[in-house]
Amino acid sequence: MQKRVRLPFFIGVAGGTASGKSLVTKKIIDRLETTAGKRKQVISIHLDSFYKELNEESLRKAEAGEYDFDHPEAFDFDYLIKTLEKLDAGHSVQIPKYDPGLYARSGLITIQPADVIIVEGILVFYDDRIRDKFGMKLFVDTDADIRLARRVRRDVGQHNRPLSLVLQQYTRNVKPAFEEFCQPTKKWADVIIPRGGENDVAIDLLVQHIQDLLRTPRGSPDLEQDLARGASLEDTIESAKVAQAGRPH
Ligand SMILES: Nc1ncnc2c1ncn2[C@@H]1O[C@H](COP(=O)(O)OP(=O)(O)O)[C@@H](O)[C@H]1O
Numbered sequence: 001m002q003k004r005v006r007l008p009f010f011i012g013v014a015g016g017t018a019s020g021k022s023l024v025t026k027k028i029i030d031r032l033e034t035t036a037g038k039r040k041q042v043i044s045i046h047l048d049s050f051y052k053e054l055n056e057e058s059l060r061k062a063e064a065g066e067y068d069f070d071h072p073e074a075f076d077f078d079y080l081i082k083t084l085e086k087l088d089a090g091h092s093v094q095i096p097k098y099d100p101g102l103y104a105r106s107g108l109i110t111i112q113p114a115d116v117i118i119v120e121g122i123l124v125f126y127d128d129r130i131r132d133k134f135g136m137k138l139f140v141d142t143d144a145d146i147r148l149a150r151r152v153r154r155d156v157g158q159h160n161r162p163l164s165l166v167l168q169q170y171t172r173n174v175k176p177a178f179e180e181f182c183q184p185t186k187k188w189a190d191v192i193i194p195r196g197g198e199n200d201v202a203i204d205l206l207v208q209h210i211q212d213l214l215r216t217p218r219g220s221p222d223l224e225q226d227l228a229r230g231a232s233l234e235d236t237i238e239s240a241k242v243a244q245a246g247r248p249h
């Protein structure tokens, strides 16, 4: 029997820079929202929101293409786990909106609790507290040359960065950090998605699986899980009885 999923259902989407994490996330959300039997609310959170704020010296380094935005030290993982815990408890949260062009936070976004919460970013499987939150872990695996080409187009075209600095940042920080910190987290993935957002077969299969998980009857007995998340013993036993009563004899 398929195990009941606990809502919110957290999905992690990791992978190298410009591998297509955002596109995969968007396609999953669009398809879940339009096809889920009972309409489910799905939201996404980007790891960028949890970049530590830069002091003046770090900002100067960033502008010179020398700050390491790909090292785990660049992220406030404590802040991310607190945010996920609040959402898990059913609260809405405000998180920073991040502007890579400015190397800074540019406001706040309000995130409402949802049935499915997708967290995407290069290092979302790096910290075990965050990794353990995910009921499903996806790694988007796209050829490094393609990622570099997209990255150059994005940084030069959208962020107005000089090509020489983009290439310097890539060779000095982005590529080595990918190999040291991001690539090894592929081993935690439940599903590896080759070629990213253009892989519609993989995305359709995943959406189908997520829908199946969400459709699994709520109230099937999983006493330990319910109690662990703070449900009262009475409520838990009651929900188990309801599920039991609905089963064929
Ligand atoms: N399959 C694809 N074909 C063409 N361009 C793509 C494809 N996937 C992503 N892109 C483009 O590459 C860039 C990075 O994609 P994105 O999904 O933002 O990657 P990530 O979130 O991993 O950084 C974006 O400009 C996006 O439009």
Ligand SMILES: Nc1ccn([C@@H]2O[C@H](COP(=O)(O)O)[C@@H](O)[C@H]2O)c(=O)n1
Pocket: 016, 017, 018, 021, 048, 069, 070, 099, 100, 101, 102, 103, 104, 121, 122, 174
């Ligand atoms: N100010 C910044 C912040 C981050 N980056 C780069 O973004 C990459 C992570 O985002 P993806 O959407 O590409 O996964 C990471 O490789 C950072 O180097 C940046 O260039 N500037």
